[in-house]
Amino acid sequence: MGAVRIRRAALALLALALVYGVAAEVAHGRLPTRVWMGAHFVEDVQLLPTYGSLAEEGAFLVESRILPDSIVVSSRRVLEGLLLGSIAGILLGLATGWAASVQYLADPWVTFFRFTPALALLPLFVVWFGYGESSKVLLIAAGVAVITLLGAHQGVRRVPRVYLDAAAALGAGPGLRFRKIVLPLAFPSIFASVRIAAGLAWVTIVVAELIDARMPSLGYLLALSGAYPRVPTMLIAIATVGALVLAFDLAALLLHARATRWMRRSA
């Protein structure tokens, strides 16, 4: 099964790359290069840049350190926000899942933030924490915290009552039950929520950096390439963001596989 799947996947990706390459070559010189930008026309726009010009642009972006710097800056923001938000969210979620009274107390707050698109808080965070690092990192953390809170909460709630009762009947105290039953059983749900949150963190950071476009960052690169507009840069920036999202997701999956090796028996 493995070999067939890999061959088919490679074939599909190859076909996609080929279709783009051919389309770009065919479009070269045929697509209009004069584009209306809302306020004025812009000349010399390659709507579908060929691989040649993409490679040229990519080499320039790498050599000038623009792309590597942007990757580092944006990834660091996402990682910091993800870490901060996950810690806060998971701790709160474990608390609301474990103690009913905490849940009722936290419920209005959680309901409110759950249905607030994280991006809507951006202007508020800019007012509170200024432009720059902290407002972006905290914005990501806020979005991440809500998702991981719900994940941890549901994970704890899905622990079968029987396990807890049985452990209690055998004399396990609350601390032991929490550590040995609740935490391991809630882990998959917590983990899934962190994975979703990581994807959301990237959506958030790109827009936050686009709206407040300063300093090297991927959003800045996107904004810059959109202002000129310079399509090869734009496509490279888009592809880079996509690759980073994919890389984060793969890293998360690998981590998950390692952390839950002990569960494999049933699968």
Add this chain to the structure above:
Amino acid sequence: MKSIFNQRSLLWLASLLALIGAYTAIASAAARPDLIPPSQDIAEAFSALVSGPSAKPAPGEMPAAEMSGHAHHHHGRSTDQVDTLLQAGVTLQASLGVSTLRVLFGLAVGLPLGILFGLWMGWSRRADDYLHPIYVLVRSVPPLALITYIMLWLGHSEAHRLIPIVYAVAVTAVIPTYHGVRDLAAKYLVAARSLGARGSLLLNKVILPAAGPAVLGGLRYSIAIAWMTAVGAEMLMADDGMGNLLVGGGMWASRLQTRSDPAVIIVGVIALAAAGWAMDAVAQAATARLTRWVR
């Protein structure tokens, strides 16, 4: 049973009141209306945004209020952001209406697309093998990163606000559908097939009912992601909708440059939370009705 419910809602209500009380206390203790506006400022911003341009003071009075600066505007809500919005004829209800329409459009087009794609990939091993890698690539690109590129192709129009929403919804709707079909394949599909079910019978009587709950379960995520994308797209490039209201009106470059009024933003955030909550409640009720037979 009833008493538990009462106790629960009492705690809920108490916590909500505590939330409002704590906010009011912090706001008055901080005494920084430019950062943490008092509840009364928020209420005034709300009423100014709901009643619209007609309620604003006569143009002659405005500069004086503006001159007085931002740190101490206790009389009336005449801040840069409220003024900018009112001058542009923005009201809260109109902004919310426009955003809701965009979200609904994104759901109406994106959900069928995503569900069909999910059904196809979940149903056919071959399609899964070929399409899944491409889907993973597509899924990884944040929809709002594409907004400028779409604009280059389609010009400055409604399209580059709607396409990211459709894209985000469709990509999100694929996963639950895919897993719904996949999970049932092992259990019922083999049985149904060996009993001779094929084609539309299989689809209507086995696949759709069995995958239905998973598909509908994904609806909540789709709604949330649609709102997020709509607000982001409107923040980036739109002259209407909630995203525009939040960043303070005006178009294009140097968004967020008008001195933001936190009262307006808080009003907008509360309105968005309420709208998202209402839409989610409708979706939940519909899901419960449609999947009544599951329990």
